[in-house]
Amino acid sequence: xxxxxxxxxxxxxxxxxxxxxxxxxxxxxxxxxxxxxxxxxxxxxxxxxxxxxxxxxxxxxxxxxxxxxxxxxxxxxxxxxxxxxxxxxxxxxxxxxxxxxxxxxxxxxxxxxxxxxxxxxxxxxxxxxxxxxxxxxxxxxxxxxxxxxxxxxxxxxxxxxxxxxxxxxxxxxxxxxxxxxxxxxxxxxxxxxxxxxxxxxxxxxxxxxxxxxxxxxxxxxxxxxxxxxxxxxxxxxxxxxxxxxxxxxxxxxxxxxxxxxxxxxxxxxxxxxxxxxxxxxxxxxxxxxxxxxxxxxxxxxxxxxxxxxxxxxxxxxxxxxxxxxxxxxxxxxxxxxxxxxxxxxxxxxxxxxxxxxxxxxxxxxxxxxxxxxxxxxxxxxxxxxxxxxxxxxxxxxxxxxxxxxxxxxxxxxxxxxxxxxxxxxxxxxxxxxxxxxxxxxxxxxxxxxxxxxxxxxxxxxxxxxxxxxxxxxxxxxxxxxxxxxxxxxxxxxxxxxxxxxxxxxxxxxxxxxxxxxxxxxxxxxxxxxxxx
Numbered sequence: 001x002x003x004x005x006x007x008x009x010x011x012x013x014x015x016x017x018x019x020x021x022x023x024x025x026x027x028x029x030x031x032x033x034x035x036x037x038x039x040x041x042x043x044x045x046x047x048x049x050x051x052x053x054x055x056x057x058x059x060x061x062x063x064x065x066x067x068x069x070x071x072x073x074x075x076x077x078x079x080x081x082x083x084x085x086x087x088x089x090x091x092x093x094x095x096x097x098x099x100x101x102x103x104x105x106x107x108x109x110x111x112x113x114x115x116x117x118x119x120x121x122x123x124x125x126x127x128x129x130x131x132x133x134x135x136x137x138x139x140x141x142x143x144x145x146x147x148x149x150x151x152x153x154x155x156x157x158x159x160x161x162x163x164x165x166x167x168x169x170x171x172x173x174x175x176x177x178x179x180x181x182x183x184x185x186x187x188x189x190x191x192x193x194x195x196x197x198x199x200x201x202x203x204x205x206x207x208x209x210x211x212x213x214x215x216x217x218x219x220x221x222x223x224x225x226x227x228x229x230x231x232x233x234x235x236x237x238x239x240x241x242x243x244x245x246x247x248x249x250x251x252x253x254x255x256x257x258x259x260x261x262x263x264x265x266x267x268x269x270x271x272x273x274x275x276x277x278x279x280x281x282x283x284x285x286x287x288x289x290x291x292x293x294x295x296x297x298x299x300x301x302x303x304x305x306x307x308x309x310x311x312x313x314x315x316x317x318x319x320x321x322x323x324x325x326x327x328x329x330x331x332x333x334x335x336x337x338x339x340x341x342x343x344x345x346x347x348x349x350x351x352x353x354x355x356x357x358x359x360x361x362x363x364x365x366x367x368x369x370x371x372x373x374x375x376x377x378x379x380x381x382x383x384x385x386x387x388x389x390x391x392x393x394x395x396x397x398x399x400x401x402x403x404x405x406x407x408x409x410x411x412x413x414x415x416x417x418x419x420x421x422x423x424x425x426x427x428x429x430x431x432x433x434x435x436x437x438x439x440x441x442x443x444x445x446x447x448x449x450x451x452x453x454x455x456x457x458x459x460x461x462x463x464x465x466x467x468x469x470x471x472x473x474x475x476x477x478x479x480x481x482x483x484x485x486x487x488x489x490x491x492x493x494x495x496x497x498x499x500x501x502x503x504x505x506x507x508x509x510x511x512x513x514x515x516x517x518x519x520x521x522x523x524x525x526x527x528x529x530x531x532x
Contacts, residue, residue, distance in 0.1 A: 016061050023072070024068075028072075031049075031080045035080055039159060041081045042081065042146055045167045046257075046273055047166075047257050048167035049175050051138075051172055053175065055105045063106065070094055077090045089151040092145050107134070120288060124285065124288045127177070131173055135164075135169045138168055139160075166273055170276065175250065175253075178247060178249075181242065181243055211251075211255050223272065226276075229279060232248075233279060234283065241294065242287035244287060245287035323363075334355045386422055387425050388420055389417055389461055390453070393432070396433050399433055400436045404440050407441065410448045410449070412448055413451050414452045414453070416454040417453055419461050423506045423524055428506050439465050439467035448468065449467050455526075460524065464513075469518070471514050506525075508523050
């Protein structure tokens with residue numbers, strides 16, 4: 001085990017050394033290619049990608065690698081700028097750079113919570129603020145050190161600070177997001193998915209063509225021709241989020257700077273760089289908003305699944321209350337009838353058999369309710385069957401008879417049709433039973449609840465549930481079908497909303513009518529008209 005631990009530690013150290021060596025090689029090449037329009041022999045150029053690379057290195061390997069970063073800068077001064085590495089300007093200046101870049105890496109790590117995935121506007125805002133404030137401080141200290149040690153004229157201090165700030169700002173804003181996004185495993189998976197899409201490469205091809213046209217144009221027209229890039233990068237950001245924006249920005253920035261060459265005036269290059277800065281920030285903002293919308297949609301899907309599960313649980317609790325209450329009553333009756341004292345009585349035995357049959361029927365009905373509601377809530381499915389209206393409605397009423405007796409309410413069924421309807425009998429039966437139950441509870445004692453079934457046109461049957469309860473006020477008429485709305489003290493507020501959904505799932509529409517008589521009514525599709 002100890003050998004395995006040592007081998008793992010050695011592998012990690014070797015991996016970090018390899019990353020550091022690769023970093024130094026890439027830094028030297030990038031520094032050489034972008035050493036354009038410097039102020040003095042120092043690292044004061046309109047674009048400075050090594051800044052982003054140093055921050056990324058210290059973020060990835062830790063601040064303990066600051067010495068390696070410092071040595072890399074000294075090598076770059078010797079190889080790229082022909083400076084004497086042991087001069088005070090080089091020794092102190094590079095030390096200040098490492099300290100400032102380490103501070104930027106540390107502050108970014110402290111403030112951004114999602115591993116620099118930059119998928120929220122808050123993280124992006126912190127990224128922009130830190131990557132703006134950091135270069136201002138770095139530029140002031142570095143250029144000030146060069147002036148202090150005599151490497152730069154005091155008259156060039158402000159110009160040097162401004163150009164150094166622009167170079168670091170562009171390096172951090174353009175290079176750093178892509179480098180740090182790549183460190184996130186989820187973002188790498190996004191890149192793989194994006195890279196497999198022909199639409200992405202088509203957009204990148206249009207972008208490359210636009211950059212080629214821009215670089216082929218006279219220098220005086222490049223600023224004007226730059227603005228179509230906003231549209232193209234906007235499309236890429238909308239389609240592929242922050243990762244697409246970061247990739248596209250780097251794809252624009254490198255040819256833009258390298259294609260400008262030494263012959264491009266510093267003022268023109270700075271103007272293009274500022275345009276690039278706003279283009280890049282705009283793309284990142286659009287990309288982060290797209291990512292945030294994606295996360296919100298994913299969360300919404302999860303919430304909808306939870307809501308569906310909650311509705312299913314509430315519906316089952318609501319619908320199973322009656323059969324479970326009936327089962328309890330029937331079971332108690334069966335226990336009484338099965339008492340040894342009542343044995344030998346044929347009437348009791350017949351009654352016991354009847355009660356046991358009722359227990360079986362109620363159990364089957366509860367099972368059917370569970371299956372019907374589950375299929376509806378999970379898949380919106382309906383087990384359509386051809387049903388005789390009179391028999392089906394009578395069966396629904398029989399299940400509400402005990403509640404009507406308790407409430408001293410009379411139930412009446414009026415059937416004025418011989419049609420058959422095509423419905424899921426469990427779903428619509430559950431809805432009708434809910435309506436009848438609500439009508440019973442809304443009616444005063446000794447009132448009558450009427451269920452009327454009649455033809456409505458040539459292809460539908462209308463079913464209405466009338467009660468003698470008070471008429472609803474206008475506000476309640478709009479709210480009664482809303483989930484969780486209830487005027488009952490212990491009600492769940494799900495009965496009417498579930499009934500409405502179940503009826504709509506079977507091609508009907510539930511409505512509240514208060515004139516000429518108060519009722520809840522809905523239509524069902526008829527199969528055909530049967531004449532006796």
